[in-house]
Amino acid sequence: MARENVRPPHHHDLDRSIAIAKILMLCFIAEHNLPFLLADHFTELCRNMFPDSEIAQSLHMKRTKCSEMAKQFGNKIHDDVVSQLRINKFFISDRHETDVSTTKCLSVLVKYFDSHGGTIKTRLLDLIDVYENHSSNVGSSGESLFEMIMHILNSNNIPLNNLVGLAADGASNIMGAYNSLSSRLRQHLSDLKIFKCTCHSIHLCASEASKVLPRQCEDLLRNIYTRFSHSAKRKYEFLQFQKLFSLKPHKLLHVSQTRWLSLHQAVERVLEQWEALKQYFVSIEGVEKLRSINLIVNDLNDPSIYAYFNFLNFILPFCNNFNLLFQRETPTIYLVHFHVNRLYKNTIQYFCRNEIVNKSKIEHFDPSQEVNHIPLSNIYLGDSVHTLLQKEEYYKNVDMVADIRRRCRLFMIKLCEEIKKRFQLQDDLWEMASLFNPEKVLDPTTRDVMPSLAPLVAKVPRLYDGDLQTLDNEWRHLDSTPIPLDITPQTYKPVDFYLKLGSYKFDNTYLFKSVATFALNILALPVTNTDAERLFSKLNLIKTDVRNSLSIDSVKALTYISESVKEQGCCYNFQPSENLMNIL
Numbered sequence: 001m002a003r004e005n006v007r008p009p010h011h012h013d014l015d016r017s018i019a020i021a022k023i024l025m026l027c028f029i030a031e032h033n034l035p036f037l038l039a040d041h042f043t044e045l046c047r048n049m050f051p052d053s054e055i056a057q058s059l060h061m062k063r064t065k066c067s068e069m070a071k072q073f074g075n076k077i078h079d080d081v082v083s084q085l086r087i088n089k090f091f092i093s094d095r096h097e098t099d100v101s102t103t104k105c106l107s108v109l110v111k112y113f114d115s116h117g118g119t120i121k122t123r124l125l126d127l128i129d130v131y132e133n134h135s136s137n138v139g140s141s142g143e144s145l146f147e148m149i150m151h152i153l154n155s156n157n158i159p160l161n162n163l164v165g166l167a168a169d170g171a172s173n174i175m176g177a178y179n180s181l182s183s184r185l186r187q188h189l190s191d192l193k194i195f196k197c198t199c200h201s202i203h204l205c206a207s208e209a210s211k212v213l214p215r216q217c218e219d220l221l222r223n224i225y226t227r228f229s230h231s232a233k234r235k236y237e238f239l240q241f242q243k244l245f246s247l248k249p250h251k252l253l254h255v256s257q258t259r260w261l262s263l264h265q266a267v268e269r270v271l272e273q274w275e276a277l278k279q280y281f282v283s284i285e286g287v288e289k290l291r292s293i294n295l296i297v298n299d300l301n302d303p304s305i306y307a308y309f310n311f312l313n314f315i316l317p318f319c320n321n322f323n324l325l326f327q328r329e330t331p332t333i334y335l336v337h338f339h340v341n342r343l344y345k346n347t348i349q350y351f352c353r354n355e356i357v358n359k360s361k362i363e364h365f366d367p368s369q370e371v372n373h374i375p376l377s378n379i380y381l382g383d384s385v386h387t388l389l390q391k392e393e394y395y396k397n398v399d400m401v402a403d404i405r406r407r408c409r410l411f412m413i414k415l416c417e418e419i420k421k422r423f424q425l426q427d428d429l430w431e432m433a434s435l436f437n438p439e440k441v442l443d444p445t446t447r448d449v450m451p452s453l454a455p456l457v458a459k460v461p462r463l464y465d466g467d468l469q470t471l472d473n474e475w476r477h478l479d480s481t482p483i484p485l486d487i488t489p490q491t492y493k494p495v496d497f498y499l500k501l502g503s504y505k506f507d508n509t510y511l512f513k514s515v516a517t518f519a520l521n522i523l524a525l526p527v528t529n530t531d532a533e534r535l536f537s538k539l540n541l542i543k544t545d546v547r548n549s550l551s552i553d554s555v556k557a558l559t560y561i562s563e564s565v566k567e568q569g570c571c572y573n574f575q576p577s578e579n580l581m582n583i584l
Contacts, residue, residue: 031565033542047059081110085125093532106127108125113517130148142182168196191462278301282297337430438498
């Protein structure tokens with residue numbers, strides 16, 4: 001009888017295999033946004049795979065146990081992130097938004113250079129319900145957000161000295177001068193660096209500039225979308241007109257005040273379908289006899305509205321391309337200075353005198369002064385508009401053409417003014433960070449522009465606490481030390497380039513360890529809040545109408561797991577640690 005109670009040796013391997021299977025199942029659930037009910041199928045699968053195993057046959061795991069396992073898994077990943085923040089400099093991004101169950105969540109993300117893994121990471125630190133926190137204040141006021149973030153950092157024993165900066169959009173409760181999250185953080189950490197999201201800022205620039213155009217432009221976009229948005233019959237009827245004009249059966253798009261790039265996408269789609277839309281609405285105007293249909297027909301037959309749409313289709317892609325550049329997950333801090341100034345100067349040159357622009361300091365140039373403008377008839381509004389204005393229905397209507405040109409110039413003036421307002425064109429940090437472009441850092445003239453890194457360290461004082469002379473010595477020696485031919489910007493991406501540079505040894509001595517680590521921390525500086533936007537897109541996939549009862553803890557755990565899986569490629573590549581095996 002005693003021998004029957006002894007577990008055979010293979011039971012340990014089977015126990016381990018089932019633990020791995022549990023982990024992979026949780027990874028699969030998190031990666032593909034599946035319900036915890038999948039645990040029922042997993043249990044049945046294990047029993048069928050190992051019919052002679054008592055361990056497998058005694059396995060019981062349904063929705064509740066699966067949820068608890070996910071939370072334990074997520075807590076382990078959270079602990080790993082916290083341990084990294086205790087030894088690395090990091091930045092915080094935050095965003096609060098209401099989910100499908102009307103729970104208002106605050107997500108706190110951290111971005112840091114992982115010196116051990118050799119990568120720049122963005123990870124979720126915490127996700128909390130702003131109306132069920134344990135601070136003295138609730139809601140999303142600046143004071144409440146500050147207390148929640150400080151509670152997260154202190155409760156996890158994360159040193160405040162490692163917090164370098166905050167990145168967020170321009171909401172008043174976060175970026176306001178008084179009683180905001182950023183103002184309160186600066187009161188406690190005076191040298192903290194605050195970054196406004198460049199993508200959000202350029203979106204607001206384009207949105208504000210669009211307001212100087214006739215209101216009918218935006219109304220037309222919204223009215224057309226509203227006509228088709230909830231009617232399969234109307235979509236089918238319009239499909240016949242698309243076929244008649246040999247157009248692709250594309251949907252009409254919605255203009256969103258919060259979704260970046262949506263204005264240009266909607267304008268481009270309406271222009272593509274313009275003739276089909278015109279004929280469709282003309283055909284139903286006499287049948288339905290609605291005021292909204294009359295307005296749409298009038299606008300589609302208005303040559304000035306068509307010209308404005310073509311102008312927007314010309315000018316908005318410049319803003320969108322800027323936006324897309326900085327939505328990338330790779331480092332972009334070294335690109336900001338060049339591209340902000342390029343967008344501003346290119347826009348100015350469409351309606352201002354080049355000789356005046358080239359003689360002026362760009363940050364002091366006033367685009368609204370008429371003395372700087374070229375004649376109204378010579379401003380550049382894009383090839384499509386130029387071609388349109390040569391047609392008889394335009395050039396015979398002198399007043400209409402003059403008004404089109406005047407309003408389009410106002411759009412560009414407003415766009416430039418908003419760029420100057422929301423961006424510092426000659427921001428010292430952006431300008432100095434641009435020198436860490438791998439294509440510039442090995443250029444000897446770079447040391448002529450910035451002979452010492454002391455001014456850059458002073459801009460972000462919390463980022464570097466080592467010996468400044470050692471840093472400067474390595475920075476200066478980049479000109480005089482022969483760098484191996486395989487360490488080139490053309491061979492490696494920015495992060496890999498500096499990792500390779502930092503690992504370069506001569507006579508068993510690292511020659512550029514400090515400057516490479518400093519450069520990697522500079523590259524980790526957040527210039528956008530797109531990571532928080534992506535996170536909330538992920539949360540909306542996790543917590544849906546079907547899974548609207550998921551608790552904040554479950555959503556947070558699934559997000560932790562999903563991020564960890566993504567870091568390793570996919571759930572099939574996930575390598576669980578021994579600590580994680582023991583937990584599950």
